[in-house]
Structure formats: C-alpha cells, structure tokens
Amino acid sequence: MEQRPLGKTGADVSVVGLGTWQLGGDWGDVDDDSAAEVLDAALDAGVTLLDTADVYGDGRSEERIRKALVTRSDRPFVATKAGRRADPFEAGQYTPENLRAWIDRSRRNLGVDTLDLVQLHCPPPAVYSDQRVYDTLDALVQEQAIAAYGVSVETVEEGLTALQHPGVATIQVILNIFRRKPLEELLPAARRADVGILARVPLASGLLTGKYDESTTFPADDHRNFNRNGEAFDVGETFAGVPFEIGVAAAREVAEIAGDSVPTAAFALRWVIDQPGVTTVIPGARNVTQVRGNVAAASLAPLSDSQLSDLERVYDERIRAHVHDRW
C-alpha cells in the first residue's frame, strides 16, 4: 500500500490506517476474537498505522493492540491519545502530573517504553494554547516516553491554534465528503508546516457506506444511539454532526455518484485520501470484511472531475448548512 511521511514524526505510514475505537467500546460489542481478527486482517493487508486512545473501552483498545502485536514480527505505527480521562473535564486538569500519569498508563497498556505518538484528545479549547502542556510534552519526548506528539481537534480553529506550536507533529481532524471545512485553511497550513493529517470519521460513522436507511437503529451501547444529540460528547463525532435522516438521503446520492462498480465506502475513503495535505485516513472497522473493503480504497483510481463536482453539489445542497460554520 502507498506510504506517506507522517508530518514531523519521521515515520512513513499507509494511506489507509485503522481506527480502533470500535475495539474499545461505544459501537456495540466487538468480542476479543473479532478484535484480534480485525487487527490481523488490517496488518496483513498492509495497514501500518493504528489509531487508538486510552479511553477507548477504558484501555481495552490499547490492550487488544498490545496482545495482537505480541505474535507478529511487523510493528505498525501506533498513534494513541491522552486527555479525556480528565475528571472534571476542564482545562485545569491538564497538569504535568496528570499528563504523565495518563501517558504512563498508555505505555503500560501498549507494552512499550516509548509511545510512537500521543495526541491531545479533543481537550477543552484553552488547552491548545497552554504553553505548559506543550512544555510537558516536549519534556516527555526528551525522556523518550513518547517519540512525538500531536493534537486531535474538533474545530478548524483549534487546529490552527495548535499549528502555532512547533513541536506539534500531527493533527487529527474529522474530514469526509460531509465535512469539508478543513480543506479551506487547515490542510494547506498543516502542509506548509510539515504537520501530518490523520483524517478521522471518514465514513461519517458509517453513513457514507450508503448502507443505512431512515429505519436503521443502533444498540443502546452504541454512540449512534446514545450520542445522537451530543448527550455524551461533541455531536460532531456522531455521523459527523449531520442529522441522521439528512445524512441517509445525502448518502443515497453519494452512492449513485460512486456507481455500481465501486463500493460507496471505498469511494468515500478515496475522496479523503486524495485531498492535498492528508497523510492517512483512519476508518474504524468492526469486522474483517470492513477492513478489507476499506483497504481497497488505496488501489482505487482518483474520482473523476464530474464525480467531484457532483459531490460538492450534494454537500452544498444538503449538508453545508448543518456543519460548515459549526466546526
């Protein structure tokens, strides 16, 4: 699979990575065997970047990654996140002591001395301009507890703020056919600063596979049920912030634009891969079929000009008003 340099980390990573929130929780149950199969299938298919976080299943996603890697000779780049264990969830919690404790826990969960990448996990906005936080992360790099750090952001504004700090190696942001604002300023600025972009929620939590209809329901322990209106965390993380019925109708049009010969999910991922500035796209997957379907995006041809303009029309007509000025 195509590999690209991941910003200032010095690592090359596959253009299709694997998001592993599903292997922790909040997406209905994924049992141990399925999680191991998903990880193996991704690595076997050439995925060299895994995205996880200390809070996915309270460490379960990180631990499953550690277990999966024990039996393998290859070693992917593992990007984890820290910061959402803050309790209460406020900027004052991002002390050197707390950051160190969270990061040490991830080192234990993942079974490594040095974490490849720690991303600040969508903290309160003030944290992105808190020099003390960056000083702590710089010290942790010096001590080789982490090899590099980056940020995961909700808004373009937060990403632009983080870019002012030279130690930031990567930015993770929601980017998909239904979330285009990062294309305007954030991706060009990141590119100029040699900062890698991890594009998350690329399928709008599954909407952009075209497989749901207005009557689709999700289990009680799935955020697509319990966070529909942002009850538990930023609503932008659920269906990319697009109201479900509106997203279903727009995804139907996306599927038509993709045509019968290309699965809509792979088509949607190819769109992300080809945006200038994107390093890697990190779709989440609950099973092996999904992993393989997503990896196939790496070998698809770029979208045609008419497909690109049709997608832009769908965005402008159906989606823009719901998301563009919000994140």
Ligand SMILES: NC(=O)c1ccc[n+]([C@@H]2O[C@H](COP(=O)([O-])OP(=O)(O)OC[C@H]3O[C@@H](n4cnc5c(N)ncnc54)[C@H](OP(=O)(O)O)[C@@H]3O)[C@@H](O)[C@H]2O)c1
């Ligand atoms: N704040 C943050 O930093 C943050 C927030 C969100 C996500 N993330 C990261 O980004 C990753 C990706 O985002 P996401 O998982 O939220 O959303 P996503 O990748 O847009 O959607 C994942 C869902 O799409 C469906 N799917 C995936 N591949 C498919 C395929 N080939 N065919 C059919 N359906 C497919 C599955 O839905 P079903 O379950 O219905 O099968 C899957 O659960 C996460 O795993 C996580 O690592 C980070």
